[in-house]
Amino acid sequence: MIDSNHDRRGAYVFEVNPLGTQADGLIVEEQGSSSDTDFDRGWDGVWMSDARVTADGWTATIEIPFTTLNFTNSTEVLWGVNFKRFIRRKNEEDLWRAYRRTFGITKVSEAGELTGIKDIGSGRLFIVKPYGLARYDKQTGQDPEFPLTGGVDVKYGLSSNLLLNLTGNTDFADTEVDLEPFNLTPFKVFIPEKRQFFLENAGVFNFALGDQDQLFFSRQIGIDPVTGNQVPINGGAKLTGTLGRLELGVMDVDTRSSGPNPFGNFAVVRLKESLWPGSYIGVMGIDKRSGNVFDSFNQSGGIDTRLVFFKDWSVDAHMAGTQSPGDPSGGSDLGASLSYRSNWLDGVVERRKTGPNFNPEVGFVERTNSNETYGDMTFKARPAIRGIRELQFEGFILHAPDTQGEVSTQEWQGTFRAAFHNGAYTDNDIADVFTQRITTPFHIYKSVFIPNGLYHFARHQLTYGSGQDRRFTYNFFERFGGYYGGTLNEFRVRANYRPTVKFSISASLTWDRFRLPLPSRNFSVALASLQANYSFTRFLSFTSLIQMDTSDTESTSANLRLRYNFRPDSDLYIIYNIGTQFASIAPANPPQVRETRFAVKYTYSFVP
Secondary structure: OEEOOOOOOOEEEEEEOOOOOEEEEEEEOOEOOOOOOOOEOOOOOOOEEEEEEEOOEEEEEEEOOOOOOOOOOOOOOEEEEOOEEEEHHHOEEEEOOOOOOOOOOOOHHHOEEEEOOOOOOOOOOEEEEEEEEEEEEEEOOOOOEOOEEEEEEEEEEEEOOEEEEEEEEEOOOOOOOOOOOOOOOOOOOOOOOOOHHHHOOHHHHOOEEEOOEEOOOHHHOOEOOOOOOEOOEEEEEEEEEEEOOEEEEEEEEEEOOEOOEOOEEEEEEEEEEEOOOOOEEEEEEEEEEEOOOOOOEEEEEEEEEEEEEOOOEEEEEEEEEEEOOOOOOOOEEEEEEEEEEOOOEEEEEEEEEEOOOOOOOOOEOOOOOEEEEEEEEEEEEOOOOOOEEEEEEEEEEEEEOOOOOOOOEEEEEEEEEEEEOOOOEEEEEEEEEEEEEEOOOEEEEOOEEEOOEEEEEEEEEEEEEOOOOOOEEEEEEEEEEEEOOEEEEEEEEEEEEOOOOOEEEEEEEEEEEEEOOOOOOEEEEEEEEEEEEEEOOOOEEEEEEEEEEOOOOOEEEEEEEEEEEEEOOEEEEEEEEEEOOOOOOOOOOOOOOOEEEEEEEEEOOEOO
16 A cells, blocks of 8 residues: 555555456545455556465565656655555455554545655656547347447546546457346435546545435436436546545536437535545536437535544534526435444434435435434454454434335344454344335336235345355345235355466355235346356456346346456457447336447557
């Protein structure tokens, strides 16, 4: 980890394993990614490494150009640095600094210091990366297309603290496909962003509203949220970085019309003033303009803060609002939470009120018209029991009536977890009790809809994952109990096998068995996937993903991708895809548009 600005808030992370496989990313405001990893893997830098396994262990050599760090200062250097090693066979994490379990490598303010480097020449970042693309594309019910196209991405360091990204005729053919979801709730589905332009420095634009809700959610740009179809992007610009204690992010993206999606322009501004380590106060503004005459604009804005006290306590608060044609009232969202985190206890208390017309069209909000109170407490113990690393006992209560006080959502849950030294774990819900009011019938399966009404039901969960120090690993999940007046059994199993260092394969199955008091009351839904990866060398790899979904279309989809990284940050892709690349985030499991696509994409990165 390198904090090249020594602002003690953010840093670059570079990771390598004994086989020489590289990964990199960013830490922003001492926060990891939304997927609970140490850092945001959206950033992609140019650097080199080599690793060698010897009789005494293994060693790695890493070469990071100053241009990758966008470092232009040639006077005496003061950097923050930290080092981490993860030993899989012992499930052990070793840190040079910030060794408390609640810290980890994301605690940039606890990093060590590197001094003594002098007289560095200019390392200003300037990379141009054009691409060429040839593809065959056919969607259901449409004639095939054979487009030849190209575009370009540019990265330019305006200073050591400011980075400008430009993109023209942006393409995402090489982006990983989404795993097909099956939504069991009446709410939207959160699917993480995977597209490179939006992933890079994405943490700067984070404005959390609670749980997974965000004031800005980049998947609303360039992807139809209902069908999952791509919406062509003409171009975009993004400026991110720091000016003293001020962290800023500015983005503008322009899309052209495609099918039912009119042209659009999306402008985003995010400012955060650092107060002390881990603490800030910030503002955000979002403006969407659209060719839809009935929804020509949508604006969102808000102010938020995080205040960290005594390292273990934090306060988060926000106020946000939206505006659309007609200027309806009730377009606000206010919330605050108090959190405590230590080696033996985690706790949070939260209040949040979301108006019925709060509508951030470039954000993600699971439910509106909610007046939520939430409390959660987790006790953690490390007893002297052979094989056991940690035991956890968690309980939470959620009470969320609508803004008129009528019962809408209630839930309380008691959970027991155990983590073992070899990485195995168990996660069991002793009881999970729901109250849910349905005001609009929501679609589950084919012609099956859950009707309006107030429902009370309880569920239970058993989960076990095997130790992660073996070539073959597995986990299974069984949740059973009531479900909207009937019963539902959810069974999931996943197995992973790595017979050699070059080849890995994984398979998963989800089997949902419904018994409902409806005309088509007894049915099952199955989702399955088979994924394989083979690395011919460090620079040539093949990945495949085959999925089956019986929930609606009873379709099978496949994605095959060959990648040749012939020089740093330059690739040749050969891609075959049948099915959908991006899944819908809309509630009620809407039907997806299938496509058949074969593409060859060539990218070449150079410094002018």
